[in-house]
Structures are given as C-alpha cells and as structure tokens.
Amino acid sequence: MQSVKKCLALLLALLAAPVAAQTEHPIPRLESRGGNHALIVDGKPFLMLGAQVNNSANYPDMLPEVWPAIRKMHANTVEVPVGWEQIEPVEGKFDFSFLDTLLPQARANNVRLVLLWFGTWKNTAPAYAPAWVKLDQKRFPHMINAKGEVHYALSPHYRSTLEADKRAFVKLMEYLKKNDPQNTVIMVQPENEVGSYGSVRDFSPIAQKLFDGQVPAPLLKQMKKQSGTWRQVFGGDADEFFHAWSIASYIDEIAAAGKAVKPLPMYVNAALAGAFGRQPATTYSSGGPVHFVIDVYKAAAPAIDIVAPDIYTRDHAAYMAYLDYYDRPDNALIVPETGNDRDFARFFFPVVGRGSIGFAPFGMDYTGYYNYPLGAKDLDDATMELFARNYRLFAPMQREWAAWAAQGKTWGVAEPTDPKAEHSQKVDMGKYNMTVTFGQWQFGTDKPTGNAEPVGGLAVAQIAENEFLVTGFKARVYFGLSKPAPFESMMMLRVEEGRYDNGKWIFRRVWNGDSIDYGLNFTDREQVLRITFAAVKGTPPIPVGNPN
Numbered sequence: 001m002q003s004v005k006k007c008l009a010l011l012l013a014l015l016a017a018p019v020a021a022q023t024e025h026p027i028p029r030l031e032s033r034g035g036n037h038a039l040i041v042d043g044k045p046f047l048m049l050g051a052q053v054n055n056s057a058n059y060p061d062m063l064p065e066v067w068p069a070i071r072k073m074h075a076n077t078v079e080v081p082v083g084w085e086q087i088e089p090v091e092g093k094f095d096f097s098f099l100d101t102l103l104p105q106a107r108a109n110n111v112r113l114v115l116l117w118f119g120t121w122k123n124t125a126p127a128y129a130p131a132w133v134k135l136d137q138k139r140f141p142h143m144i145n146a147k148g149e150v151h152y153a154l155s156p157h158y159r160s161t162l163e164a165d166k167r168a169f170v171k172l173m174e175y176l177k178k179n180d181p182q183n184t185v186i187m188v189q190p191e192n193e194v195g196s197y198g199s200v201r202d203f204s205p206i207a208q209k210l211f212d213g214q215v216p217a218p219l220l221k222q223m224k225k226q227s228g229t230w231r232q233v234f235g236g237d238a239d240e241f242f243h244a245w246s247i248a249s250y251i252d253e254i255a256a257a258g259k260a261v262k263p264l265p266m267y268v269n270a271a272l273a274g275a276f277g278r279q280p281a282t283t284y285s286s287g288g289p290v291h292f293v294i295d296v297y298k299a300a301a302p303a304i305d306i307v308a309p310d311i312y313t314r315d316h317a318a319y320m321a322y323l324d325y326y327d328r329p330d331n332a333l334i335v336p337e338t339g340n341d342r343d344f345a346r347f348f349f350p351v352v353g354r355g356s357i358g359f360a361p362f363g364m365d366y367t368g369y370y371n372y373p374l375g376a377k378d379l380d381d382a383t384m385e386l387f388a389r390n391y392r393l394f395a396p397m398q399r400e401w402a403a404w405a406a407q408g409k410t411w412g413v414a415e416p417t418d419p420k421a422e423h424s425q426k427v428d429m430g431k432y433n434m435t436v437t438f439g440q441w442q443f444g445t446d447k448p449t450g451n452a453e454p455v456g457g458l459a460v461a462q463i464a465e466n467e468f469l470v471t472g473f474k475a476r477v478y479f480g481l482s483k484p485a486p487f488e489s490m491m492m493l494r495v496e497e498g499r500y501d502n503g504k505w506i507f508r509r510v511w512n513g514d515s516i517d518y519g520l521n522f523t524d525r526e527q528v529l530r531i532t533f534a535a536v537k538g539t540p541p542i543p544v545g546n547p548n
C-alpha cells in the first residue's frame, strides 16, 4: 500500500512538472494597459538595459570580444544577429552551433538575449541570405524598379522566398523552444531594417497587378478610409503604403509561424525617414516601418508586437520627435539601436522617461569595428563609461522602473543642443511639473549655460501621489505645482538619497540646506533621490499696519 502511494505521488509529481516548469519560466510577453506597456520577463516588468553587438560578431570565436564590453557596460540584455546563411548554408541542412555556444555563455554572463533574424532583408538587402538564395534569382526574384530594371532587394511578392525564409525562421524558433526553456532569449526581431532604397516599390507585373487592385479591408479600417484601389485611396502615398503593406504582410506570416512554435514578443526595426517634413520615399528605405507608415504595419502585421526606431541622429529635436512618433498607445516604445558615441548616452533618460521597454546602443563589443560617423570613432573607456553609468544607476531598480513605466508614471529629458536651446526643459507631470536646467553651478541661481559637453539627462518616476524618485547626471531640477489653488504652494518635505536593493529602498542620507535650496543638483555621481512633496494651503494676505 505504501509503495502504491509512493508511485502515485511520483506520477502526480511528474505530471505537475511541466506545469511547474512553465510557471517557473513563463514565456516573456508584452503587456499593454491603458496605453502603457511592459515587457514581462520571468513574470515581472523588465527594463531592457541593452547593447547590440556589431554585425559580424555572430560567430563563437567573437564572443570573447563581446562579453568584456557587455560586463563593462552593465547591460542586462544583448542583441545578437543570427544570419540565415549561418543556420542554413545548404538548403534544408540546419546548423545551430553558434546558438549552442551563445546561449550558455549568455547565461554564464547573467544576461538575456534578443535575436535579430537577418533573413530576406538586412538593411533592405539579401546580404545574409544563403548563397543558394542569392544565386537563384529565378526562384527568389528581386524587385523591379520603375524603369524595369532589376533592383538589389528581394521582392516581397513571391511565395518561394517567403516559404524558404519562414522555414528557416521556424527552425530557429524550434531550436529555442527545445534549448531555451529558461527563456534566455526574451525577444526576436524578424528581419532587419526592411524596405528598399532607390525604388519606392516593386514594379514587377505581379506587384503591379496587386497595386492596381483594391486596398485590403484591415488597412481601410485602420486608416478610416473608404474602399478603392491603392492610388484612389492613398493618392501620392499609394506606392509607399503598398510597399509597406506588402513587406509587413510578408514579415507577419513569418513571425506568426515562429510564434506558433514559441510565442516570444517580436518587433521590427526602422531605418528612419527624416524627422521633420516629408522627403521623396526614394531617398529613404521605402516600405520599411518609418513613422509615416506605422499604421500600415499595425494593420498588416498583427503578429509583430512593436514597430521600433533605430535612432542614429545626434540632433536633440529630431531624436525627441522620433520617440514621440513611436511611443503610442498601440505601440510600446523600444530603441533597439542607437549610436554609441558620447552624445547619445544622455538620450537614455528621455527614452526611459517615456516608459520605453528598452534601449540599446549599437556596436558594443571589442571586435574592433566602429560605425563612425553614426556612432563612436572608438569605444574607449571614457565613452563606454557614459553608457555604463546609466545602466549601473538603473540596474538595481530596473524592475521597479519598468513597473512605474507600465503605469505611465515616468518622465525624462536629455540636454538640448540646438543653437536656440535655453538649456532648460519643462515637463508637465499632472499635478506637478518639473524644470530641468543644464550647466548651472550647484549653489545659487546663475544662468544655465549648458554643460561643456552635452551629457546631461534626468528621469523621474511618480511612486505615490506626492512621492517621486529622481535620478540623472549633470542636471538641476526644480519641481512646481501645475495648477496651484489660490495662495497654494508646495514644499519638499523630505529628500532622501538611497538606492533600491531587491525591491527595497535602502536609505543613505537626507538632503537639506544648500543641497536643496537651489533645486536638486545631479553631478557625475550616481545618486537616486526619493522626494516627498507637501502642498501648503495658503491663506490670503492679512492686512498689516494701522490704517489710521
């Protein structure tokens, strides 16, 4: 009887095991509520303090030149390419030896991974497609430009190409399902910077026939348009919108097939169009997820969770504009690529301030490649340190920050640089507002002149009605009431410096006197403040003196 009981218990334990494993390692997912977003990793909101490696760092021998940079940067996530040519060099024969090396090494370095699928399109071209795809233009046709010439990009209109890419991508997801039960890989980016340069769309007969047809219903619904042909509905935008729809639908089918195996969050990244105005679509990656066509991607690609900007502009106003375009109630903000030069480090603050799920400078390894002028000329220690200090500051509280962001309670700014900038930024936070200045001394009320180098940044989270967490570098912040009642004012009741440790606030000291009389001044030191405000109900002035 005893042994029957034991057997039964064992059986029950075995049956329960997969369920327990699943709850122990729930698959990462994106959660959106009330227009705010969270990437849920291991069951809790997660802020991706990311780094992307250089394009050709995706081989086992390169990894020893990757990890030291990642450790120095204090990143918690690494974005790494996986090339189609690498996993399917011979059609139907798959080789995952790079992932066999990458996954255990990532775990040993205590970081998560985002895999970048360089398939049909990498920066719009088929560079990472296997030779058997590149050399067979009959089976895998290229686009045709408006003059009837063969274009360098593969056409999104052929099932042969789509099926071949999809099969390899599904194999990759099957590999992850089998070999990554702990979800070291938290997201996947199918394709890379899609679209086409130099031709607004494919003008091949098969594409033209579709272009002359009706706009699909989901797109009409998304754009609130009446039915008609592409030209009738979208006029001058028709060619680009059609191309975006065609590429997005193609990626959607690949992503959906991958998600059917393992439903990891998936995003596409954009080689951006100009931030202001509208240039001819032939001057940027037409059909890629530039900001004019986010709605097209939303309608065409429900399996794609996020449309993301790769931001390489150093221009402050343009950078902020891109963040605003991609930060939408239906689109979680993530900056999966940005420059790794010194002036980009401060943009981390407005990115996390807008509640982004992640940020990742590009080229963060010691393989010796530098994509200057997009990024740094050299990833020397001083440059690396500007990124590392951001991550050191946020790493202990990334879970808390991600949870505040998911409630829409975070804000942030970076030092402006345009010639007319007043070296000061005002941010409305509802009941309170803040003014952040750059280049002031810590004591007194001198005019903000900007820092000698634009490295200032500051981010704030509202953690209770009258309680805020503030942090940053090389910036001064003043808080105020947005709509004070008559004679109402506010005071900083208590300003604590401290840090988060495993979800707990660890007190260090109270800031008072000079330290708070002229705003709160952040220097190069890594400091986190927790502030309690109190509104003071005022009374009208009392008449003074003797009227007689």
Ligand code: DGJ
Residues within 6 Å of the ligand: 055, 123, 192, 193, 310, 337, 362, 371, 374
């Ligand atoms: C954006 C691409 O997505 C990256 O793979 C890389 O090519 C950079 N541009 C440039 O270094």
